[in-house]
Amino acid sequence: MKELSVVITVMNEEENIKPLLEAVRAALSGIEYEVILVDDGSADKTKQQILEYADERTILVELRKNYGQSTAMTAGIDYSRGKYVALLDGDLQNDPTDIPAMLELLKKEDWDVVAGNRKNRKDGFVLRKIPSKIANALIRHMTGVYIKDYGCTLKVFKREIAEDLGLYGELHRFIPVLAKLQGARITQVDVKHHARIHGKSKYGINRTFKVMSDLVLMVFMRKYMQKPMHLFGTMGFISFGLGVLINIYLLVLKIMGQDIWGKPLLILGLILLLGGIQFITIGIIADINVRTYFESQNKKTYNVRKIYHAKREISHTSDIAL
Numbered sequence: 001m002k003e004l005s006v007v008i009t010v011m012n013e014e015e016n017i018k019p020l021l022e023a024v025r026a027a028l029s030g031i032e033y034e035v036i037l038v039d040d041g042s043a044d045k046t047k048q049q050i051l052e053y054a055d056e057r058t059i060l061v062e063l064r065k066n067y068g069q070s071t072a073m074t075a076g077i078d079y080s081r082g083k084y085v086a087l088l089d090g091d092l093q094n095d096p097t098d099i100p101a102m103l104e105l106l107k108k109e110d111w112d113v114v115a116g117n118r119k120n121r122k123d124g125f126v127l128r129k130i131p132s133k134i135a136n137a138l139i140r141h142m143t144g145v146y147i148k149d150y151g152c153t154l155k156v157f158k159r160e161i162a163e164d165l166g167l168y169g170e171l172h173r174f175i176p177v178l179a180k181l182q183g184a185r186i187t188q189v190d191v192k193h194h195a196r197i198h199g200k201s202k203y204g205i206n207r208t209f210k211v212m213s214d215l216v217l218m219v220f221m222r223k224y225m226q227k228p229m230h231l232f233g234t235m236g237f238i239s240f241g242l243g244v245l246i247n248i249y250l251l252v253l254k255i256m257g258q259d260i261w262g263k264p265l266l267i268l269g270l271i272l273l274l275g276g277i278q279f280i281t282i283g284i285i286a287d288i289n290v291r292t293y294f295e296s297q298n299k300k301t302y303n304v305r306k307i308y309h310a311k312r313e314i315s316h317t318s319d320i321a322l
Contacts, residue, residue: 004033004103005082009072010050010090011040016197017049020092021058027096031103034059037090038076041066051308060308070167071302077162078300079307085162087155087175094154095192102156102189112161112184115147115176116154116191135211139174142215143222147176147188154191168301173211174218181221232283240276243269 006024010017024035037054038061039047050060061079063072077085084103088094094116102114132151140146150173157179165178176186224231246269250260260266306313 002032002034002082004028004031004084004086004099005036005077005080006033006086006088006096006099007036007038007073007076007080008088008090009038009040009069009076010042010046011066011072012042012044012046013090014042014045014049016090016092017046018053020090021050021053021055023092024088024096025055025057027099031100033057034080034082036061036076036080038072039063040069040072054308058309062305062307064303064305067302068170070170070172073172074165074167075300075302075304077165080162083159085157085159087153087157089153091196093194093196094152095194098154098189098191099156102154102191105187105189106156106158109187110185111187112158113176113179113186114156115149115186115188116152117147117149117188118152118193119190121193139177139215139218142219143174143177143180145177145180145186145222147186149188150174150176152191152193171214171218174214177218177222181225228286229283232279232286236276236279236281236283238276239272239279243272243274243276246272 006028008020008024013020021035035058037050037058039050040063047060047062050058054060059079061075063075067075073087084106086099086103088096088099098116102116105111106114132149136148136150139150153172155175161179161182161184164182165175167175167178171178179186220228220231246265250263250266250269254260
């Protein structure tokens with residue numbers, strides 16, 4: 001088994017491949033490592049560049065289409081074999097020279113995850129830094145996982161934590177939260193950050209809405225993943241109880257001879273009653289789905305076109321030299 005697997009997801013990064021691989025080799029000399037490059041549906045010459053500059057430590061996992069960074073990371077982790085797993089961006093903004101110190105910290109102090117915090121971040125202030133600071137503060141407050149920089153891809157994990165992250169959709173931004181759900185011990189260190197030289201960023205201001213949507217999911221997973229009935233049931237019983245009280249009050253008014261038909265309070269009471277029943281029902285269904293989630297078959301969320309190791313195509317994971 002290799003000591004370290006470096007998982008790098010790339011999409012349309014043809015100009016960055018050569019300097020990226022050279023930087024990784026220079027930074028990790030003396031460490032028994034492998035590099036898992038996941039081509040997430042590139043439409044340029046990224047694949048050809050990888051095959052040209054790959055060495056015996058390099059494995060290319062070519063996905064059939066663009067699945068997104070989270071799914072590509074999952075594929076890379078699945079095909080890795082290292083005792084420890086590092087995640088690295090393919091745009092040269094992360095610096096591979098930070099990895100050895102992070103790995104050493106992970107081993108010496110028995111952390112489960114060492115997360116990078118981009119010091120002196122080289123991104124646009126208005127469109128990147130300000131939204132990032134707001135998002136980081138909001139995520140910390142709502143999830144209770146106090147990481148400074150959720151947007152930094154550079155992280156090093158123990159293998160068992162990396163394998164069970166459960167990255168779906170675009171949850172790579174919430175990796176520290178997902179790790180914490182497993183009971184992982186997380187620390188963070190300042191890492192270097194460079195301005196993008198080649199290619200274009202895949203992120204824009206429109207990702208704010210995706211982050212907000214995923215944040216709601218993370219709060220649910222953090223607090224109610226294994227007990228959804230505690231959330232929906234509580235909401236349901238409060239709503240149902242208020243509806244009952246309102247309708248008892250209206251019944252008393254009706255008995256006293258008052259006309260209650262058409263009153264907004266009557267409509268509110270009915271809505272609360274029906275809403276309470278629905279929330280309780282959703283809680284029961286969610287609980288059943290949670291059981292299915294934990295007991296269902298292990299199915300992949302991606303399809304692999306080809307796998308290459310040391311510039312040759314291989315057909316099965318078992319063919320990868322360990």
